[in-house]
Amino acid sequence: MAETKIPSPVHRPLSPHLSIYRWPITMTMSIAHRITGSGLYFGTLLLAWWLVAVASGPNAFATFQAVASSFIGRLVLFGYTWALTHHMLGGVRHLIWDTIHGLDPGDREWLARATLFGSIALTIVLWIVAYFFTGGLRS
Amino acid sequence: MTMRTPLGRVRGLGSAKSGTEHFWRQRLTAVANIPLVIAGVVIVLSLLGRNHAATAQILGSPLIAIVMLLFVFSVVYHMRIGMQVVIEDYVHEEKLKLVLLMLNTFYAVAVGLAAAFAILKLSFGV
Numbered sequence: 001m002a003e004t005k006i007p008s009p010v011h012r013p014l015s016p017h018l019s020i021y022r023w024p025i026t027m028t029m030s031i032a033h034r035i036t037g038s039g040l041y042f043g044t045l046l047l048a049w050w051l052v053a054v055a056s057g058p059n060a061f062a063t064f065q066a067v068a069s070s071f072i073g074r075l076v077l078f079g080y081t082w083a084l085t086h087h088m089l090g091g092v093r094h095l096i097w098d099t100i101h102g103l104d105p106g107d108r109e110w111l112a113r114a115t116l117f118g119s120i121a122l123t124i125v126l127w128i129v130a131y132f133f134t135g136g137l138r139s
Numbered sequence: 140m141t142m143r144t145p146l147g148r149v150r151g152l153g154s155a156k157s158g159t160e161h162f163w164r165q166r167l168t169a170v171a172n173i174p175l176v177i178a179g180v181v182i183v184l185s186l187l188g189r190n191h192a193a194t195a196q197i198l199g200s201p202l203i204a205i206v207m208l209l210f211v212f213s214v215v216y217h218m219r220i221g222m223q224v225v226i227e228d229y230v231h232e233e234k235l236k237l238v239l240l241m242l243n244t245f246y247a248v249a250v251g252l253a254a255a256f257a258i259l260k261l262s263f264g265v
Contacts, residue, residue, distance in 0.1 A: 038225060041218045048254040051207075054195050055257035061191040088176060091169050098166065126180065134187045
């Protein structure tokens with residue numbers, strides 16, 4: 001592949017990269033989309049565990065319930081809920097961008113904030129529903 | 140120094156005509172995930188606090204089982220190609236990258252199959 005090396009005597013200007021800019025919220029939301037996606041990747045294991053436990057019988061189900069309703073279990077599930085809502089809203093944001101809309105500075109800042117606050121609000125609403133309107137308190 | 144032009148050097152090395160496949164499937168499963176995740180969340184919320192027998196019966200009922208199977212398939216496909224991009228972006232050592240790409244597929248297939256098997260078992264009631 002040595003052949004493909006192109007000699008470039010001209011020093012062209014390099015585009016500014018991450019370290020040059022002040023850190024904007026769009027950058028935080030971009031990396032948060034990746035982090036929440038990676039979190040969900042491993043969180044799917046919990047979903048599979050739950051389904052396999054239900055299919056295996058009452059004992060396996062009781063074990064899952066005990067782990068899921070422990071303090072750590074609830075903390076993980078709360079994080080899972082936020083990762084899910086954040087990644088979904090972030091995904092919708094990307095789908096909007098795919099239509100070449102919402103790319104202006106004002107729009108993308110607004111979308112980034114909407115993703116963050118929307119996901120936090122949705123997470124809280126889902127947990128309120130879980131605790132007070134379905135059987136979350138009983139488990 | 141070679142006399143070939145930059146265009147001549149890349150001719151024949153270009154697109155395999157499948158470059159947008161990954162992008163497309165990412166978007167396809169992303170769009171599918173929106174209604175499926177909402178449905179999945181509603182199903183999980185409605186199952187909270189129920190005992191094993193009730194949970195198994197509801198998860199095994201045809202409509203719920205079909206929705207859950209679609210949910211699992213779409214989510215697992217989406218997360219596999221998503222993690223593939225993460226690996227390709229951050230792992231530059233070729234052998235390690237290949238190993239991780241393989242593990243990524245193994246993990247996605249294993250998790251997806253386990254979940255799908257559980258749903259089918261509940262549904263067929265054996």
